[in-house]
Each structure stands twice: as structure tokens, then as C-alpha cells.
Amino acid sequence: MRRQHTTQILTDTLAAGNSPFLTLETLLVPLQGRAFGCVLLLLAIPNFIPAPIGIGGIMGSMIIVLGLQMLIGMRYPWVPARLRHRPLRRTSVQRFLERTLPLLRRLEHLCRPRMRVLTRGCASLFTGLLLTLMGFLLALPIPFTNYLFGMLMLAYAMALIEQDGALLLGLWLVSLATIVLTVVLSKSVLSALMQLF
Numbered sequence: 001m002r003r004q005h006t007t008q009i010l011t012d013t014l015a016a017g018n019s020p021f022l023t024l025e026t027l028l029v030p031l032q033g034r035a036f037g038c039v040l041l042l043l044a045i046p047n048f049i050p051a052p053i054g055i056g057g058i059m060g061s062m063i064i065v066l067g068l069q070m071l072i073g074m075r076y077p078w079v080p081a082r083l084r085h086r087p088l089r090r091t092s093v094q095r096f097l098e099r100t101l102p103l104l105r106r107l108e109h110l111c112r113p114r115m116r117v118l119t120r121g122c123a124s125l126f127t128g129l130l131l132t133l134m135g136f137l138l139a140l141p142i143p144f145t146n147y148l149f150g151m152l153m154l155a156y157a158m159a160l161i162e163q164d165g166a167l168l169l170g171l172w173l174v175s176l177a178t179i180v181l182t183v184v185l186s187k188s189v190l191s192a193l194m195q196l197f
Contacts, residue, residue: 005105005108006031006034006037006038006104006161006162007097007101007104007105007108009030009031010027010031010097011097012030013026013027014090014093014094014097017090019090020090021087021089021090022087022088022090023084023085023086023087023088024079024083024084024085024086024088025079025084025085027093028077028079034160034161035076035077036070036076036077036160037156037157037158037159037160037161038161039066039077039079040063040066040131040153040156040157040160041104041154041157041158041161043059043062043063043066043153044059044150044153044156044157057138057140057141059135059138060135060136060137060138060139060149061135061139062135063131063132063134063135063138063153064131064132064139066131067127067128067130067131067132067133067135068128068132069128070124070125070127070131071125071128071129071132072128073125104158107154108158108162110158111158111159111161111162111164111167112162112164113162113163113164114165114166115166115169116163116165117165118165118166118168119159119163119165119168123165123168126172127160127168127172130171130172130175130176131153131156133175133179134149134152134153134178134179137149137178137179137182138153148178152171152174152175152178155167155171156168156171159171
């Protein structure tokens with residue numbers, strides 16, 4: 001049986017109910033093992049939306065929590081009950097999904113299940129570690145980095161959702177390079193500021 005795309009599962013879930021409201025739990029339950037990727041997707045998208053300064057700090061902190069959950073080996077993301085069961089207006093969720101569907105479907109066609117061993121087990125602990133570090137960098141007040149880290153988080157989300165270990169391996173390398181580069185640049189900036197003052 002062909003594996004159903006996440007966008008189709010979300011579309012079917014939204015179409016299945018008649019209530020004007022639904023919850024985050026309603027959206028996550030049908031996704032089962034893809035839930036980590038889907039929560040990460042929800043946290044990545046606000047980085048592309050014009051928002052007040054500080055959105056990176058909020059999203060980064062939440063990504064740190066998500067990464068730590070993967071790092072300790074949790075099989076399903078823990079979301080506070082208050083957020084998990086908070087009513088969401090169905091029409092608002094549908095509008096949001098409709099706006100992002102074209103991009104998500106393009107990403108789904110680029111990704112496919114391969115090298116799945118890198119998407120589970122001990123490998124997922126390493127992914128959790130990198131997401132924690134990347135979330136920390138996103139949370140820092142570094143100008144013009146929201147889009148960069150947002151793109152990385154979006155790619156991580158699709159790799160986890162579609163169980164694309166090949167993409168995940170590439171993201172590991174990019175993440176390590178980004179972390180090293182950020183540390184080096186931060187030291188250079190700090191040294192320059194100390195010389196000025």
C-alpha cells in the first residue's frame with residue numbers, strides 16, 4: 001500500500017469533522033510516527049511570516065524543547081495539555097493549510113522514504129541534539145537569521161515526515177557547518193567589540 005502524503009492526511013482530517021473547532025491533538029493523532037516532523041513544521045513556518053522582533057526567540061525555545069524530547073528518546077512529542085486541547089477555529093486552520101499546500105506538496109515530491117535507518121533509533125537522538133543546538137541559535141538575537149534557520153527547520157520537518165534519511169544526512173552536515181560558523185563569527189564579533197571598548 002502506498003504511503004499517504006502528510007498533506008493529504010491533514011486535508012482529510014480537516015474535512016472529516018463538522019464542528020467549527022478542532023484541536024492540535026486532532027491533527028497530530030492521525031500522523032502517528034510523523035508527529036515530531038509535523039510539530040517542527042508548525043514551529044518553522046512562523047519564521048517566514050512578518051512578525052514582531054522576538055519571534056525567533058519564542059520559536060527557538062520551542063524547538064529546543066522538541067529537540068530535547070527526541071534526544072531523550074521519546075517516540076511521540078509531548079505538548080502541554082493546554083496547547084494540545086486548545087480549540088482552533090477549523091476555517092482558520094483550513095486557510096492556513098491552503099496557503100502552505102503548494103510549497104508543502106513541492107517538498108513532498110522532492111522527498112521520499114530512503115535510508116530510513118537514519119530517521120529512527122540512535123540516529124534520531126543525534127537529530128534531536130542538532131535540533132536543540134539549532135533552536136538555541138535561532139533563539140539568539142542574531143539579525144537576519146530567521147529565514148536561514150527557518151529553512152533548515154522546514155527541511156528537517158519534511159525529512160522526518162517523509163522518512164528521508166538521505167536529506168537528513170545532508171542536513172546534519174549543513175547544521176554542523178552552521179553551528180561552527182556561528183561560533184567562529186560570534187567570537188570574531190565579540191573580540192571586535194572588546195577592542196572598541
